[in-house]
Amino acid sequence: MISIDNVKKVFNRGTVNENWAVKGVSLDIKQGSFVTVIGGNGSGKSTLLNLVAGYLKPDEGRILIDDEDVSNVNDYKRASYIGIVFQDPLSGTAKSLSIEENLAIAMKRGKKRMFGMGVKSRDRDFYREQLRTLDLGLEDRLKDKAGLLSGGQRQALTLLMATLVKPKILLLDEHTAALDPKTADKILKLTIKLVNENNLTAMMVTHNMKQALNLGDRTVMMQLGKKVLDVDGEERSKLTVTDLLELFSRELGDEAYDAGML
Amino acid sequence: MSLYAFFGAVEQGLLFSIMALGVFITFRALDFPDLSVDGTFPMGAAISAILIFNGVNPWITIAIAVAGGAAAGAVTAILNTRFKILNLLAGILTMIALYSVNLRIMGMPNVPLLGFDTVFTSLENTGMPAYMANVFILGIVALLVGAFLIWFFHTEVGLALRATGDNMKMVKAQGASTNRMILIGVALANGLVALAGALAAQVQGFADVSMGIGTIVAGLASIILGEALISSVGVVRAVIGVIIGSIAYRIAIAMALTIKIGGVSLSPSDLNLITAILVVIALMFPGLRSKIGVVGK
């Protein structure tokens, strides 16, 4: 499904700030697999996701999706089969557009936008029905501007928009990290539901080690731009948070504790 | 202010509201501060005037002027999206280049249209007084353009274009090309500005290569005044606000010109100063309103 083939990414090449954010990572992800990604700050997790999504182009190596080399396919073209949710809950919706207008934009993902009405009246029932599944009362607020919603509500809307047109791949970059624990929990449950219902292939970056081990079927740990752990199956089920922390401190030294990796 | 002066201000307000609606697309909807309009306004005037001068039907000259403005806008958009030139600079480059282009189009710095048929004379020939005919035709065009924009902003492309001005990351994540939206938006905006330029040439009876100076500031002043008067919540209100703001702006200018301070009265050459002061006052307005709690949330 997703094949990351010895990918490298360097920022500010040739300057004093030259920074190899991803130093040759390979990862083969099967259709329907749910991979959790952990690692210290600046270890290249977001860069890796952005490479898969096409916001960044690899300096070396290739990215294949369904056996097709997409390394040079533009971000917005890849969006036809990739849904993505970022950490910043405000980044996935347009605040000056209404909820239904945001959904209408998501309805057209992967299709040519022309001059038909954006919000079609026949779609409104579908929007309401979809919003009802969020259980946030948004189904009665179709005409409200997205900017009026709370961070959690906007993140829930983003998640819905990322999957409204079923993608092949869902990328989640610490998408609950900026939310309060209760809302984060809700968004997480919603994520799992959407992934399962749509049988999506997913990559989720998280700071939460327990989540990383309990959710999904495979866990990858990044450190300094390299993949330092890649476990699934029985090996993974035996792994505990303490094991992970130990691994972390071995990779990082005491910094892991200083950075509050718990 | 005399009734005559009032009608004159309304006429100007309607005329320049068409330009201001173009500026609204770039500055407000797209968040793309496009300065090419100072070049595309006289470009529209130049194309229309020289074609009328050579015997082309005045309505057809307008269509060609719009196409010319849109093409120039497309150049600005491409300079920005393809060649990665800062949007502000891309607009300035087009504006400067158009100064030469406009001179080429006209072949002279000034094309007089006295005695030529324009879209306005056709109505005057029915016996309607000129000032009413002008307001009538400009009013209809302004309303049509306003209605068109309201429709456009609600289409699939229109939604993505508005979202581009708001959150490009989201637009890309939803599979739309922000470059395409910028191209469509800036081209459309400059098409409208050229439309206003063509009508300006026909209503004033001449085209002049320097008639575009200050276009952008007048457009912004109208938009900001409209927002202060009507508030900009919602597309429909915002579009109506631009038209009303443009008329209010011209009336304010007309009134300012009647003021005498000591023995000195303001002259049209003070217009740019007055505009700058008006923009400052209007910019303070929404801030003042939110401070006293009129604007919720």
Ligand SMILES: Nc1ncnc2c1ncn2[C@@H]1O[C@H](COP(=O)(O)OP(=O)(O)O)[C@@H](O)[C@H]1O
């Ligand atoms: N756009 C960018 N320009 C320059 N450096 C960047 C950019 N994005 C990320 N980096 C750098 O790349 C490294 C990896 O960053 P990132 O992938 O965001 O880490 P993580 O998500 O694991 O915290 C960091 O050193 C970061 O400073």
Ligand SMILES: [Mg+2]
């Ligand atoms: Mg990150």
